[in-house]
Amino acid sequence: GQQLNQSPQSMFIQEGEDVSMNCTSSSIFNTWLWYKQEPGEGPVLLIALYKAGELTSNGRLTAQFGITRKDSFLNISASIPSDVGIYFCAGQWDYNNAGNMLTFGGGTRLMVKP
Amino acid sequence: DSGVTQTPKHLITATGQRVTLRCSPRSGDLSVYWYQQSLDQGLQFLIQYYNGEERAKGNILERFSAQQFPDLHSELNLSSLELGDSALYFCASSPSGGTNTGELFFGEGSRLTVL
Numbered sequence: 001g002q003q004l005n006q007s008p009q010s011m012f013i014q015e016g017e018d019v020s021m022n023c024t025s026s027s028i029f030n031t032w033l034w035y036k037q038e039p040g041e042g043p044v045l046l047i048a049l050y051k052a053g054e055l056t057s058n059g060r061l062t063a064q065f066g067i068t069r070k071d072s073f074l075n076i077s078a079s080i081p082s083d084v085g086i087y088f089c090a091g092q093w094d095y096n097n098a099g100n101m102l103t104f105g106g107g108t109r110l111m112v113k114p
Numbered sequence: 115d116s117g118v119t120q121t122p123k124h125l126i127t128a129t130g131q132r133v134t135l136r137c138s139p140r141s142g143d144l145s146v147y148w149y150q151q152s153l154d155q156g157l158q159f160l161i162q163y164y165n166g167e168e169r170a171k172g173n174i175l176e177r178f179s180a181q182q183f184p185d186l187h188s189e190l191n192l193s194s195l196e197l198g199d200s201a202l203y204f205c206a207s208s209p210s211g212g213t214n215t216g217e218l219f220f221g222e223g224s225r226l227t228v229l
Contacts, residue, residue, distance in 0.1 A: 006156075031216045042116060042204050042220025043157070088156060092216045101147070101170045102218065104157040 006089050006105030014113050019076040021108040023089030028069035031092040033102065034061075038085045046087075047074070081112050117141065120205050120221035128229055132193040135224045139186055139207030145169065146188040147218060148180055151202040163188055195228045202226075 006023045013019060023032070031050055035043035047058050049065035049072060056063055060077045072089055089105040117140035127133055139146050148160040159172035163182035174180075177195075182188045192199060202225050206218035 004156075033216045040222065042118070042206070042222050043218075044116070044220070045217045048216050090216070101159055101162060101172070102216065103159070104149075106156040 004089060004091055004103055004105035006108055008108055009106065010109040010111070012111045012113065013079055015079060015081060017079055019079055019083070019110060020073065021087060021089075022071060022073045023091075023105045024071045025091055025103075026070075027093075029091035029093055029103075030069070032063070032065050032072040033090045033092070034063050034072070034074045035088045035090060035104075036085045037088065037107070043088055076110075079110075079112050081114050084110060084112050086110070116219040116221065118205060118207050118219050118221035120203075120224050122224055123222065124225050124227075126227045126229065127195060129195055129197060131195050131228075132191065133195065133226065135190040135192070135203050135205075135226075137188045137190070137205030137207075137221060139188070139205070140219050143207035143209050143219070144186065145208045146182055146186070147206040147208075148174075148188070148190050149204040149206065149220075151204060151223070152198075153201070155201075157204065160190070192226070195226075197228050200226055200228045 033048045034046045037043040047063040052069050053067050054065040062075045064073045086107040088107045090102040119138040121136045144165045147162045149157040160174040161180050162170040166182050177193050180190045202223040204223045206220045
């Protein structure tokens with residue numbers, strides 16, 4: 001089946017630093033999404049990307065849909081303590097034939113030191 | 115608050131037992147998804163239901179089963195539990211079976227501990 005490799009697995013950074021994480025797949029996706037999970041909560045959608053090459057921002061977050069459709073990147077600028085959590089990439093292949101099933105990466109655990 | 119409700123929040127049981135996890139989707143959402151998150155693992159898709167019918171199936175064990183009822187709530191049944199079944203089980207919902215947004219609304223999860 002499809003697999004998503006997400007890196008890094010964890011990051012411990014200083015407040016104010018920029019963060020980059022990425023996700024690669026062995027096969028192509030039609031949609032890439034980035035979710036954030038905070039302790040004791042379920043994942044919440046941050047950014048959705050629907051077109052190869054697309055670059056989308058949400059506040060301090062910027063994500064890109066790789067041109068090959070096999071990868072995606074998430075950048076967080078000027079990190080703050082509330083950015084702490086686990087960030088998951090997710091890919092969706094064919095929403096018509098496979099419902100809305102998402103394949104998730106293993107997550108990047110972000111820790112921010114004030 | 116995502117609008118998705120899961121019960122129980124925590125459950126401790128013994129090997130060999132059977133448990134049922136319950137999920138109420140957001141009002142109006144027809145699709146329900148179940149995901150398993152083991153310690154330090156990503157989210158593994160188990161199964162999706164759309165308006166009462168099974169729509170997609172992931173790596174769900176034969177010991178596990180699910181259903182979606184006419185009122186759209188869903189239950190995930192886990193039987194002959196093993197230590198390795200200890201995990202967070204998430205339910206998520208979306209408006210339709212094939213929405214193209216990719217957005218799922220997750221509940222807070224049910225943490226299952228098998229001793």
